Amino acid sequence: MIKFFKIIGILEGISAILLFFVAVPMKYIFANPILIQPIGMAHGVLFTIYIMFAIILKFDQNWNYKKFGIIAMAAIVPLGTFYVDKKYLKDA
DSSP: OHHHHHHHHHHHHHHHHHIIIIIHHHHHHSSOGGGHHHHHHHHHHHHHHHHHHHHHHHHHTTOOHHHHHHHHHTTTSTTHHHHHHHHTSTTO
8 A cells, every 4th residue: 555655646746746837837927728727637636645545544554643744744845745755655
């Protein structure tokens, strides 16, 4: 289950980068919002799955609240899920 969580985390991080650094600039700089809907939808779904798995793994892996909080909050920060993968999930 941890390996699947790592994959979801990486995909969520990639979708955040694409959304913030490709789709949003295209919308506001080039007045072309075509990528907002598909990338935004993918990011939203991956974010939701990431948080759900973080909650499940909190109890399954007996994470303390600090570790869980850092892992959950990492989904909000661009590149945060990459940090979590490197620091907290490297042994999985």
